[in-house]
Each structure stands twice: as C-alpha cells, then as structure tokens.
Amino acid sequence: MxxxxxxxxxxxxxxxxxxxxxxxxxxxxxxxxxxxxxxxxxxxxxxxxxxxxxxxxxxxxxxxxxxxxxxxxxxxxxxxxxxxxxxxxxxxxxxxxxxxxxxxPPPVRDYLTRLLDHNNPYKISQKKRGDWAAELGVKPYTADTEVLFYVGDVGSFDHRGMEIARSVAGLLQKLGVSFGILGPAEGSDGNDARALGEFALFEHLAKRNIEAFQQAGVEKIVTLSPHGYNAFKNIYPQWSGHFSVRHYTHLLAEILPADKRLYKAASRSVRRVTFHDPCYLGRHNKEFDTARSILDRLPDIERVEMPRNRADSLCCGGGGGNFFTDLVCSGPDTSAAARVEEAADTGAQVLVTACPICTVMLEDAVKARNLEQRLEVRELSELVAEALG
Known part of the structure; x- marks a missing residue:
C-alpha cells in the first residue's frame, strides 16, 4: 500500500x-x-x-x-x-x-456505482445537467467565452445546490463576466471518488472532463464548489489538464467594488455574521482570506470569528464523499451539529460559507438543533447578491 x-x-x-x-x-x-x-x-x-x-x-x-x-x-x-x-x-x-x-460499505459502493453509471451520484440524465440555468439565459461555453463556469454535481442536481448555482451565475451576469457552461458535456469532477479511494474511477472522470474542456477550448475555469476547485487545480495536471482554475470567490474578490457606498443595505440593522471555512478551500488550499475580504466589503455586517476558524476550522462532515454516503453525517453528535452550536454561541445571526455541500450540511444541522430562531445559514454569493440589489 x-x-x-x-x-x-x-x-x-x-x-x-x-x-x-x-x-x-x-x-x-x-x-x-x-x-x-x-x-x-x-x-x-x-x-x-x-x-x-x-x-x-x-x-x-x-x-x-x-x-x-x-x-x-x-x-x-x-x-x-x-x-x-x-x-x-x-x-x-x-x-x-x-x-x-x-x-x-454499501453506501460507498452505491455512490461509486452511480458515478460510474450516470456520471453523477443522483442517477439523473446528463441531458438535465444544465437545467438549473434554464431561466437565467446562461449561454453555452464557446471559443469566444472568457471563463467556463463549472457547476458540478451538487450545483446541477441538488435543489439547494441549484439555488446557489443560480445565485453565482446571476452575480457573474450582473458584473459583466463573459462566461458559459458546458451543460450536458460537463461531468462529475471526481474529487470525492478519489477521496474514497476509487482511483480508477477518478482517472476516468478526470480524463473525460479534460477532453471536454480541451475540445471546447477552455483555458479559464471558475468553480462553484471547493471540491471541484481542488481537483482541477491540484490533481488534473497529472493528465495534462492544465487550466487556470479559480473558485468563484477569487473572481468576486477581484471585481467587486471596495466602496461600501456602492452596495445596497440588506437590512436596517447591522447583522453579525461568522464564516465557516470549507475544508477544500481552507486547509487543502490555504484560502482563508478571500471570502472574508468579500464579507468585509458588504454594508451593515459585523464579522465575528468562531473559536475554531481558519486552519482550526471544524469540518461540516460532508467531505470525503460523506455528503452522499452519510457515514458521519447523521445522529446527534455530528460535526455539523457542533459547528452550528459554535456559530450560535458567537452571537452571530448568520452563518456564512462558500460551498454548496457545507451550506446543505449546516442548514440541516440548524434544523436538527432547533436553532432556526437564532441562526440562519447563507451561502456567500447570496449575501453579495442582496448587497448588489
């Protein structure tokens, strides 16, 4: 071994x-x-x-x-x-x-089988991979497009993930970014298949994506999920998958205005927010400041930190395929439950993250802990969209 x-x-x-x-x-x-x-x-x-x-x-x-x-x-x-x-x-x-x-374990076997058979863990036809964008007028990626927006499995097929994908795509449109999607030609990034030890399946998925990217003439990729960002940036180069890869927060940090007067106040009072570091942005890729810099530009927001933050951040539990296999995601003593309790104890009204998997995990934990009256979970792009009106 x-x-x-x-x-x-x-x-x-x-x-x-x-x-x-x-x-x-x-x-x-x-x-x-x-x-x-x-x-x-x-x-x-x-x-x-x-x-x-x-x-x-x-x-x-x-x-x-x-x-x-x-x-x-x-x-x-x-x-x-x-x-x-x-x-x-x-x-x-x-x-x-x-x-x-x-x-x-059977849940792992079933997840990997679905990825192999359907190119996604939801057993939904590839023809529907771009349906999340139907009402937005998002265009297919062409040679004249500057950036490929890679959405991934959760953003393409999970109900909450699709909301987040639409939020990010709407921001890119509003900010004038030239971007497109591959739709049915997009495949699973394979990051979690590799984390589960299915190296052959990961290689298969990676090579399929690399071929699709190269045939479309893709040079720059912006990802919705930190999981896809990690795979494209750190592992795809093994098979000549060399692209300029950024998470969507990197792009927003470049083009969002720094002057708070240019934003619309989302509420009449200051909201206290705390940021949850996604593992595949934070510890895996040392990206701790970008999302926080975006939050600090938004009006009427006071940012506070949880005791476990940045490199000490507590994982939501959804990584390593667990979002789909549920080996550590259910029951009373999950890391997601501990995380939302920690967030609530800071006095924050909003727990913010920049990952669709983290968002779903933390929202479920808020409900399980009966914290809906104290704490709201939001994806970062949604707060930015509110502030931009």
Whole structure:
C-alpha cells in the first residue's frame, strides 16, 4: 500500500484530532463515534494491523476507514513534520486497498456505482445537467467565452445546490463576466471518488472532463464548489489538464467594488455574521482570506470569528464523499451539529460559507438543533447578491 512506510511512526499522541488550543475536537469521525479507533491515530494503527493480517476486514473496519471526511485537520495538527503531509494520503490509500478488494460499505459502493453509471451520484440524465440555468439565459461555453463556469454535481442536481448555482451565475451576469457552461458535456469532477479511494474511477472522470474542456477550448475555469476547485487545480495536471482554475470567490474578490457606498443595505440593522471555512478551500488550499475580504466589503455586517476558524476550522462532515454516503453525517453528535452550536454561541445571526455541500450540511444541522430562531445559514454569493440589489 502506498505510504505504508509511515504507519509505524504514529504513536497516538492525539494532537491530530485537536485544534491548536487543544480545547475541543476537530475530527468529524471521532466527534460522531467517540472511539479512538475512529481518530486519525487509531486509524493509523488499525491500518498497520490490517495490512499485517492482525485485523481482518469486517463491516466495522470498513466503517472506520470510510468515515474519514478527508478534512485535513490531522495533517494540520500532527506534530511530526517529516510525515504529516502523507497522513491523509495514507488513509485514502487504505480505502483504495479496500476498493480493490471489493470490500466497502454499501453506501460507498452505491455512490461509486452511480458515478460510474450516470456520471453523477443522483442517477439523473446528463441531458438535465444544465437545467438549473434554464431561466437565467446562461449561454453555452464557446471559443469566444472568457471563463467556463463549472457547476458540478451538487450545483446541477441538488435543489439547494441549484439555488446557489443560480445565485453565482446571476452575480457573474450582473458584473459583466463573459462566461458559459458546458451543460450536458460537463461531468462529475471526481474529487470525492478519489477521496474514497476509487482511483480508477477518478482517472476516468478526470480524463473525460479534460477532453471536454480541451475540445471546447477552455483555458479559464471558475468553480462553484471547493471540491471541484481542488481537483482541477491540484490533481488534473497529472493528465495534462492544465487550466487556470479559480473558485468563484477569487473572481468576486477581484471585481467587486471596495466602496461600501456602492452596495445596497440588506437590512436596517447591522447583522453579525461568522464564516465557516470549507475544508477544500481552507486547509487543502490555504484560502482563508478571500471570502472574508468579500464579507468585509458588504454594508451593515459585523464579522465575528468562531473559536475554531481558519486552519482550526471544524469540518461540516460532508467531505470525503460523506455528503452522499452519510457515514458521519447523521445522529446527534455530528460535526455539523457542533459547528452550528459554535456559530450560535458567537452571537452571530448568520452563518456564512462558500460551498454548496457545507451550506446543505449546516442548514440541516440548524434544523436538527432547533436553532432556526437564532441562526440562519447563507451561502456567500447570496449575501453579495442582496448587497448588489
């Protein structure tokens, strides 16, 4: 197994599941299950025992391996600089071993099968991939278009995700950006398939997208989701997928006016907001300031920080395919539930994020925690659209 050589170097000090102040926990799987076997250190030891034959594959071991949300907090907080960067890749490699053996939890199997059969996890026809934009007059990407707006699976097919896709597309139209979409020619970015260890499927999806991008003459890509941004920026170049890739917040930060007088006040009173860092923008790509700089331009907003923020941010639990497999997303002790409680405790009225998966996860957690009267979840583009009138 790749990265097998680092497994023996972990002695389970436990720092990997803690934030910098050691005051709470940041590992979604550990928060839900509260067994050391679900922590990064426990998973390292179990992987080593499994590879040596001391532990056999069973449903519980599969659950432990695939509950990892690939949030990257363990990499951020491991105290061993010489191998910390390989920890998450070792966990993904262990999943890949299980995938190759055909021993994966049924929800993971079903998710990967849907991706292979339908090019999306919703089992919806590719012909409908551009339907979210039908009422906006968004044009197909052509050689004369400057930017490809890549929407992804959640933005194309999830009800809430489609609302966010329309919000971002409306902003790009209002701001005069020359952009288009591929519609039915767009495919799943594959980021979460790779996080689940299905390397062959990821390569298949990546090469299909790269071919579609190149045939359309795409040079610049703006993504709706941080997951797609991560895949295109960091992994697609392995197959000559070299494009200028930005998340939509990067583009907004460039072209939105800095003068607050140019915006429309969204309410009569100042709203207190707090920002949730999506893992694939934050820890994976070190993008902590762009979204905050946009929030700071909007009128009548007071921004406050949660105790766990930036590199210490608590994952919503939806990464690593868990948004679709639900191995750490349900029950009373989820990271999303802890996150919305943390946001409410700051006194914030609005919890803002810049990821469709995070938005859905956090909105569901607000409802589960009965916090609707105290806290509203908004996607960043929606606040910007309000401020622009």
């Amino acid at each position: 790749e990265h097998e050589e680092i497994l023996h170097r972990c002695f389970r000090c436990g720092f990997c599941k803690l934030p910098s102040d050691y005051g709470s926990f940041t590992c979604p799987a550990y928060l839900k299950y509260r067994f050391e076997s679900f922590s990064p250190g426990g998973r390292m030891w179990l992987t080593r025992a499994w590879l040596s034959g001391q532990v056999q594959t069973d449903a519980r071991l599969q659950e432990i391996f695939f509950s990892c949300a690939t949030c990257g907090s363990c990499v951020e907080h491991c105290i061993f600089d010489k191998f910390r960067e390989s920890i998450l890749e070792a966990f993904i490699a262990a999943k890949a071993e299980m995938v190759d053996q055909g021993t994966v």
